[in-house]
Amino acid sequence: MEYRFSDKLAALKPSAIREIFKSLTDPSIIAFAAGNPAADSFPVAEMAEISDEIYRTMPVKALQYGTTEGYLPLRQAIAARQREKFGIGRLPEDGLGFSDSTIIVSGGNQGIELACKVFCNEGDAVIAEDPSFIGALNAFRSNGAVTLGVPLLADGIDPAALEELLKREKRAKLLYLIPTFQNPAGITSTEENRRKVYALAAKYGIMILEDNPYGELRFAGDDVPTYKSMDTEGIVIYCSSFSKILSSGMRVGYVTAPEEVIQKLVVAKQVEDVHTNMFFQILVHKYMTERDFEGHIAEVRSIYRRKCGIMMDALDRYLPRELTFTRPQGGLFVWCTLPACIDMNEFVKEALARKVAVVPGSAFTPVAGAPCNSVRLSYSTATDDQIVTGARILGEVAEDLMKRA
Amino acid sequence: MEYRFSDKLAALKPSAIREIFKSLTDPSIIAFAAGNPAADSFPVAEMAEISDEIYRTMPVKALQYGTTEGYLPLRQAIAARQREKFGIGRLPEDGLGFSDSTIIVSGGNQGIELACKVFCNEGDAVIAEDPSFIGALNAFRSNGAVTLGVPLLADGIDPAALEELLKREKRAKLLYLIPTFQNPAGITSTEENRRKVYALAAKYGIMILEDNPYGELRFAGDDVPTYKSMDTEGIVIYCSSFSKILSSGMRVGYVTAPEEVIQKLVVAKQVEDVHTNMFFQILVHKYMTERDFEGHIAEVRSIYRRKCGIMMDALDRYLPRELTFTRPQGGLFVWCTLPACIDMNEFVKEALARKVAVVPGSAFTPVAGAPCNSVRLSYSTATDDQIVTGARILGEVAEDLMKRA
Numbered sequence: 001m002e003y004r005f006s007d008k009l010a011a012l013k014p015s016a017i018r019e020i021f022k023s024l025t026d027p028s029i030i031a032f033a034a035g036n037p038a039a040d041s042f043p044v045a046e047m048a049e050i051s052d053e054i055y056r057t058m059p060v061k062a063l064q065y066g067t068t069e070g071y072l073p074l075r076q077a078i079a080a081r082q083r084e085k086f087g088i089g090r091l092p093e094d095g096l097g098f099s100d101s102t103i104i105v106s107g108g109n110q111g112i113e114l115a116c117k118v119f120c121n122e123g124d125a126v127i128a129e130d131p132s133f134i135g136a137l138n139a140f141r142s143n144g145a146v147t148l149g150v151p152l153l154a155d156g157i158d159p160a161a162l163e164e165l166l167k168r169e170k171r172a173k174l175l176y177l178i179p180t181f182q183n184p185a186g187i188t189s190t191e192e193n194r195r196k197v198y199a200l201a202a203k204y205g206i207m208i209l210e211d212n213p214y215g216e217l218r219f220a221g222d223d224v225p226t227y228k229s230m231d232t233e234g235i236v237i238y239c240s241s242f243s244k245i246l247s248s249g250m251r252v253g254y255v256t257a258p259e260e261v262i263q264k265l266v267v268a269k270q271v272e273d274v275h276t277n278m279f280f281q282i283l284v285h286k287y288m289t290e291r292d293f294e295g296h297i298a299e300v301r302s303i304y305r306r307k308c309g310i311m312m313d314a315l316d317r318y319l320p321r322e323l324t325f326t327r328p329q330g331g332l333f334v335w336c337t338l339p340a341c342i343d344m345n346e347f348v349k350e351a352l353a354r355k356v357a358v359v360p361g362s363a364f365t366p367v368a369g370a371p372c373n374s375v376r377l378s379y380s381t382a383t384d385d386q387i388v389t390g391a392r393i394l395g396e397v398a399e400d401l402m403k404r405a
Numbered sequence: 406m407e408y409r410f411s412d413k414l415a416a417l418k419p420s421a422i423r424e425i426f427k428s429l430t431d432p433s434i435i436a437f438a439a440g441n442p443a444a445d446s447f448p449v450a451e452m453a454e455i456s457d458e459i460y461r462t463m464p465v466k467a468l469q470y471g472t473t474e475g476y477l478p479l480r481q482a483i484a485a486r487q488r489e490k491f492g493i494g495r496l497p498e499d500g501l502g503f504s505d506s507t508i509i510v511s512g513g514n515q516g517i518e519l520a521c522k523v524f525c526n527e528g529d530a531v532i533a534e535d536p537s538f539i540g541a542l543n544a545f546r547s548n549g550a551v552t553l554g555v556p557l558l559a560d561g562i563d564p565a566a567l568e569e570l571l572k573r574e575k576r577a578k579l580l581y582l583i584p585t586f587q588n589p590a591g592i593t594s595t596e597e598n599r600r601k602v603y604a605l606a607a608k609y610g611i612m613i614l615e616d617n618p619y620g621e622l623r624f625a626g627d628d629v630p631t632y633k634s635m636d637t638e639g640i641v642i643y644c645s646s647f648s649k650i651l652s653s654g655m656r657v658g659y660v661t662a663p664e665e666v667i668q669k670l671v672v673a674k675q676v677e678d679v680h681t682n683m684f685f686q687i688l689v690h691k692y693m694t695e696r697d698f699e700g701h702i703a704e705v706r707s708i709y710r711r712k713c714g715i716m717m718d719a720l721d722r723y724l725p726r727e728l729t730f731t732r733p734q735g736g737l738f739v740w741c742t743l744p745a746c747i748d749m750n751e752f753v754k755e756a757l758a759r760k761v762a763v764v765p766g767s768a769f770t771p772v773a774g775a776p777c778n779s780v781r782l783s784y785s786t787a788t789d790d791q792i793v794t795g796a797r798i799l800g801e802v803a804e805d806l807m808k809r810a
Contacts, residue, residue: 001503001610001638001639001640001663003524003612003663003665003666003669004524004578005523005524005669006522006523006524006525006526006529007526008522008526009522009523009669009672009673012672012673013672035470036469036470037469039465039469042464042465042468042469044460044464044465044468045460047460047464047468048456048457048460048461048464051453051456051457051460052453052456052457055449055450055452055453055456056453059447059449059452059453060444060447060449061654062654063447063449063452063652063653063654063655064441064442064444064447064652064653064654065440065441065648065653065654066654098406106511106656106677106678106682107678107679109676109677109678109679110677110678113676113677117411117413117414117547118410118411118414119408119409119410119411120411121411121412121413121527121549122526122527122549124411135675135676135679136676138672138675138676139676139677142522142672142673142676144526144527173409205406207408233406234406235406243470247468247469248468248469248470249466249467249468249469249470249471249680249682249683249684250468250682250683250684251511251678251679251680251681251682258406258408260408261408264410264414267414267417267418267543267547268414268417268547270540270543271514271518271540271541271543271544271547272511272514272515272518272544272677272678273511273512273514273515273656273677273678274512274514274540274656275654275656276656277511277654277655277656277682277685278654278655279654279655279685280682280684
């Protein structure tokens with residue numbers, strides 16, 4: 001049988017970085033390529049206690065079908081916390097002509113994929129920061145959407161280039177942004193940048209899809225308001241998740257968006273997985289409301305503060321000055337840019353040969369084949385010693401390749 | 406903001422039966438409308454024990470990101486069991502020019518949705534039994550596919566009508582079938598029917614999407630070979646799940662298909678939810694391999710044997726002879742056809758007014774608005790007493806409406 005796959009899937013190859021991810025199971029390799037949260041960020045003992053309690057007190061609720069929107073007490077707890085803490089979510093009484101609602105999804109990525117399905121016909125376009133998160137770019141492509149890039153500068157996506165593109169590109173339906181501790185670049189856009197970009201989106205009538213999985217992981221500097229907190233027109237779809245603060249393996253995330261948009265997302269989610277794992281929805285709700293949730297997040301932050309600090313010190317010490325890198329205030333990622341005389345693919349290959357895995361930046365370009373001479377490093381899963389050793393090896397690789405050039 | 410939704414989602418309304426499902430939370434209503442498994446089919450105590458063991462012995466594996474394909478030991482356990490028990494899954498050494506692989510999905514519905522995404526461009530068609538499962542029909546529509554129906558007869562889908570349609574419909578990419586204990590009709594197609602239909606699919610080069618969530622729930626008669634067990638050309642994608650035998654709320658299902666198809670399904674799944682909840686994948690594996698899995702399934706079967714028997718007896722006793730109904734040999738559903746003098750919508754409405762919820766058959770037609778004068782009944786969640794009372798009330802409703810006619 002010769003299979004006739006759909007055009008959108010025929011074109012979508014398994015991501016180039018999957019091969020590198022497979023190398024992560026080799027314990028002799030230093031895993032700067034991972035996007036995994038640190039294993040010691042999972043509150044195992046407390047999750048075990050709560051699980052035991054769920055089996056004792058509400059097993060049928062936890063094991064039976066639930067509603068697509070998600071477990072109502074969890075939806076309410078998330079909505080209340082993010083309204084109070086981050087100014088996210090409009091109420092009917094705000095009198096803006098729309099109100100927001102929050103639903104549970106099976107990880108933030110599902111929210112992103114659903115938003116594309118709900119807004120994009122095949123051939124429509126999604127605009128993203130260049131570079132951007134490969135999982136989201138492929139989610140857009142899997143729905144037949146075209147991905148377009150706008151350069152990500154030090155203070156956020158380039159507003160002038162964005163406006164040029166919005167003027168020209170009539171089929172652009174979504175503007176996908178990771179404004180805080182961006183993946184892969186580790187950049188947090190400024191409030192001024194965000195206000196400009198929000199105004200452009202409102203002017204050109206494009207929806208902002210705000211992806212904020214790392215927002216809680218700030219370990220330096222001050223919070224910057226989210227796009228969603230600025231949303232007075234009902235044009236922001238906000239995705240976040242518990243993957244980086246409780247457990248990634250449980251697949252529990254959430255989306256906050258105007259009620260009319262949420263209704264469509266629910267219809268689309270219902271036919272994908274009916275609803276998100278009920279047991280862990282209940283577990284997250286109990287963790288949020290009966291345990292020291294804020295204290296736990298503070299602990300997770302301190303893990304990454306330490307790890308990031310170690311990586312910054314080691315990169316400062318070992319990398320030749322021709323290599324530059326971002327200094328994140330939170331999240332998991334560092335973006336390291338090579339001098340023109342080093343070929344990125346050669347650098348990645350040589351580093352892997354010396355047992356350090358990094359991700360080639362070319363994996364993150366919205367337009368395939370766009371030039372990129374950077375690599376993504378993560379400090380989340382390597383041990384403190386490995387971070388130092390890995391940085392030293394990357395420095396040696398860079399020096400060797402520069403000598404050869 | 407006036408939202409410009411994608412064509413496929415703009416047309417997709419929340420299913421008409423959702424309103425009825427909402428009534429299921431009212432404990433005074435007899436829930437013949439539910440598709441939920443019986444609550445006493447969940448092995449709560451054993452699941453609690455296994456969960457405790459997972460937290461003690463492998464918490465990081467269970468809470469960290471996993472691979473999109475699923476937890477390898479679970480994939481292997483499923484593949485081995487279904488090969489041994491049901492003849493499902495081809496190996497390279499079978500020499501058929503293809504081999505099958507099994508992946509884990511977040512419930513059987515995800516497998517169905519992914520198959521459509523992988524094979525259908527917008528405007529392509531999926532052929533289904535008429536009536537068919539609404540969740541699957543909407544999954545196809547959510548990907549922009551057109552759904553077409555072929556009558557489901559007492560021994561399976563009508564092969565003559567199917568061939569007519571296959572000749573005519575060049576954009577048909579998938580043939581979606583629920584051959585065993587069909588939802589909603591409760592019909593199991595015969596082996597003879599399946600062999601004819603398989604031959605037609607091979608002749609016209611269309612993929613069979615076989616949905617088999619109820620196959621383990623046979624409580625009378627003999628097993629009929631699945632389409633997948635007949636698959637010598639690599640044209641069958643087989644979806645099943647643990648929802649009806651362990652827990653529906655955990656969302657763990659699986660797909661077995663030729664390796665080349667599986668690779669595309671994995672790419673599509675990766676961008677939807679990255680992977681299925683890891684904790685419950687491990688739990689299911691432990692349940693399958695360390696507990697009396699087959700004994701538990703036998704117990705679940707005996708629950709439905711009893712409930713179905715009670716419903717059959719009560720319908721025989723209380724329904725006027727002008728109403729006919731199917732006599733399932735397994736699964737959860739009975740299809741009850743009304744005489745022409747009773748309007749289906751009026752019957753559903755009047756039954757609900759008297760506190761019995763049934764699903765209007767019109768919800769299950771692949772072509773919206775196609776004529777249908779049947780309703781779906783389920784015996785899975787009502788108590789034994791409720792089944793008898795509910796049947797009596799339905800009989801009274803039918804008699805009253807026939808008198809009025």
